[in-house]
Amino acid sequence: MxxxxxxxxxxxxxxxxxxxxxxxxxxxxxxxxxxxxxxxxxxxxxxxxxxxxxxxxxxxxxxxxxxxxxxxxxxxxxxxxxxxxxxxxxxxxxxxxxxxxxxxxxxxxxxxxxxxxxxxxxxxxxxxxxxxxxxxxxxxxxxxxxxxxxxxxxxxxxxxxxxxxxxxxxxxxxxxxxxxxxxxxxxxxxxxxxxxxxxxxxxxxxxxxxxxxxxxxxxxxxxxxxxxxxxxxxxxxxxxEWDVSAAEKCGYSHFMLKEIMEQPEAVRKTISPRLVNREIVLEELNDAKELMKNISRIYIVACGSAYHVGMVGKYAWEKLLHIPVEACLASEFRYSEPLLGESSLVIVISQSGETLDSMAALREAKRKGSKVLSIVNVMGSSIARESDYVLYTWAGPEIAVATTKAYTTQMVLLLMLGNYLTKQLNRIEQDEYAAIIRELQSLPEKISVILNNLEHYQKTAANYFNHNSIFYIGRNLDYALGLEGSLKLKEKSLSNIVEVKSRGAEVIALTTELTVNQIGSQASEMFVIPKTHLLLQPVLGVIPLQLFAYYVALNRGCDIDKPRNLAKSVTVE
Known part of the structure; x- marks a missing residue:
């Protein structure tokens, strides 16, 4: 339906x-x-x-x-x-x-x-x-x-x-x-x-x-x-408040490309109101210390690409907060008998705020006494209304079925939230916190740098669009990023590159400016992202994967904005 x-x-x-x-x-x-x-x-x-x-x-x-x-x-x-x-x-x-x-x-x-x-x-x-x-x-x-x-x-x-x-x-x-x-x-x-x-x-x-x-x-x-x-x-x-033009193509061939190109501004809208005097300020969570006081376990619950955001969040939050974090598919959450209660915080991520599996997980968490914080894009949506706390991404409407700017802004906001809670709990050194703030402020500009080189992604996609199989390889945060890159098309240990090359594979490496020389000698092609803090690398890293997926789909003659057998928001079980 x-x-x-x-x-x-x-x-x-x-x-x-x-x-x-x-x-x-x-x-x-x-x-x-x-x-x-x-x-x-x-x-x-x-x-x-x-x-x-x-x-x-x-x-x-x-x-x-x-x-x-x-x-x-x-x-x-x-x-x-x-x-x-x-x-x-x-x-x-x-x-x-x-x-x-x-x-x-x-x-x-x-x-x-x-x-x-x-x-x-x-x-x-x-x-x-x-x-x-x-x-x-x-x-x-x-x-x-x-x-x-x-x-x-x-x-x-x-x-x-x-x-x-x-x-x-x-x-x-x-x-x-x-x-x-x-x-x-x-x-x-x-x-x-x-x-x-x-x-x-x-x-x-x-x-x-x-x-x-x-x-x-x-x-x-x-x-x-x-x-x-x-x-x-x-x-x-x-x-x-959404502008009508946000739901129009405005000269772009596809909504997906338009929404990829909107990401610098979308990320800026997510970040800027929440950075005040070099501090992350989340007015929606003014009682954060009380909220986290007895929390011993965190669940991040979502579906599809939002679940991949949760995977990134798991790795980042455990490093920041030193609390066990589990990323859960919403459709499985109720049936896995999660250890819910007053000592558990459940974070629900949903672009539409209406995903039925995520809504059911939210209600189960509240029924068992857990606090629920949601990250959503649509104001007044069901998940937003029923959560104890809600953070809006302010990404504007996303029309293409394959999510781009919604994914990126969800990830940015989840990482901001993790750093905010870490600071509130005095679990991060001031120098480290200040470095993350500087990199958050520069994210929109660095995304723009990546988007200024569309020709490179077009050329690479033209070289590889006729391959029947593509594998994404990565560890830790890069593994979670690889999940999203793989989903968009259906990264980066040197030993893995050498291994797959020895078996006849061609390698496209996603890397940072710092490791270009090390990786370049082994890769057939490279997607290079600007240097940033390790925890923020997935925000920049997903942009080349989106562009590559877009241009591969374009070369293969796919219906880009409405992929076959996929729906934007699943509101039935």
Whole structure:
């Protein structure tokens, strides 16, 4: 399940829906669709397997869908193969209600069999169709749409973010959320729902984040939000500071290259507000000494590239703090029986702040009495809201599925946090601390130095893109860096280089200015990064690996911003 967009206003809904879906393409998907209700109550649906361009062609070739209220979806198949029938939106047997849904309905088979026994016919293999068929069943019984919605929510088990249309209510849509991201956007004479704020940036900057169990009724001029007991709520509105251009390519061929090139500024935004008078200042952690007072074990929990950040953090933090640190895949964390409690600190890293496995790990840690600190990019996200402490990377939106600036800023912030805690606990010499501060300040400039030599990475990639296998070799911090380099394409002991060369391999060495002469005689090619503090080398070292991966993918004709079978944010288990 992937992207949701919904619109209600006074203009045609379809262009707004397609624009929102286009901005959600980065999340990865295999089909797309829209549903619109006309003023006279006609429910119209178009959906298709494949890219959004296929849906656009379908809409252009047929009679236009007309209406001021609509919902749209990009689907990542979880139940049923990718095809036109399984694509969202799904419509009930009576043709009155349409639903788009992100998440997993765990008891859908049980409900489906119950509805089949009542004579209801299903057309798809999805769990989502159960929602809409059950909605129509309850709605038909008493013709109260909100009663039907709450009856469904009380019966289904699992995670959901959903948008609902009903032909009997052509001027409103309904939204509901549990364990999957969904927000409401406020405009002038129009309002929106979306699974991601990037879908709304060109239309509004004012949003409300829905919480678990909430239901919203959204019309062009009014938004009403209710809790699980149907009491109306007064919700806080948030202003999104991201620039619209941050979600545009701005002349670059791909979002991935644009975001690689944005890293000096992204790192500067992460670092600069937190360096004051040559000291790391984290106002979010003004009670750091109290927080760390009885901590004897630290867990860094994350998925994908954020997990590789955690691997770097493990090596760096153990060196700095002299406390056992374990980097854990969020999907395995709950099942590994971690030693949680008041003496454990759990650090959760997530770009979106909505990764379901990481959210589950967070809740398990809190349930067992551990303090949770999160490093996230999206303000107001679920992980940020539920953590005891939160540090934002301020990297801005990242559109390419393959993360670059989010990874780099997460790593910088985690290393800053480690040094901050070390200083608060008086476990670092002042000279060492001062040296790290100087190098932190110079990181954006040194990243720029690396990015000023794009031709070298283009040339190297052109020489090696047709190799079928590439191995990343490194130790300690370099091993963790190698994991991320390997992920981007799917470093640096001399003895390893000699060994693999003896077996016929060509070697590209990633090294610093200090060891160019030593490594150069053995390597076929070299990526050289500026000299910096040992603990900060992974921040600079990942930039050449990103560029190499980008240009190799370009030479191989890959879909760079939307890699095959990958999604940006995994919000289902």
């Amino acid at each position: 992937c992207g949701i967009i919904g619109f209600t206003g006074r203009t045609e809904a379809v262009p707004k829906l397609l624009d929102g879906l286009e901005r959600l393409e980065y999340r990865g998907y295999d089909s797309a669709g829209v549903a619109v209700v006309s003023e006279n109550g006609r429910l119209q649906v178009k959906k298709s397997k494949g890219r959004l361009s296929v849906l656009r062609e379908l809409l252009d070739s047929q009679q236009p869908l007309s209406g001021n209220v609509g919902i749209g979806h990009t689907r990542w198949a979880t139940h049923g193969e990718p095809n036109d029938t399984n694509a969202h939106p799904h419509v009930g047997q009576e043709g009155k209600i349409a639903v788009v849904h992100n998440g997993i309905i765990e008891n859908y088979q049980e409900i489906k069999q119950s509805l089949i026994r009542k004579g209801i016919t299903f057309s798809s293999d999805t769990d989502t169709e159960v929602i809409v068929q059950l909605l129509e069943y309850y709605y038909k019984k008493n013709e109260n749409l909100m009663d039907a919605v709450y009856a469904v929510l009380n019966r289904i088990k699992g995670a959901y973010a959903m948008g609902i249309l009903c032909s009997d209510h052509p001027r409103q849509m309904i939204a509901a959320r549990k364990d999957a991201p969904l927000l409401i956007g406020y405009g002038k004479g129009e309002n929106y729902i979306a699974s991601d704020v990037t879908a709304l940036l060109s239309h509004t900057r004012t949003v409300t984040y829905m919480e678990d169990g909430e239901v919203a009724v959204i019309a062009a001029d009014q938004v009403q939000i209710f809790d699980r007991d149907r009491f109306q709520l007064e919700k806080e509105k948030h202003s999104i």
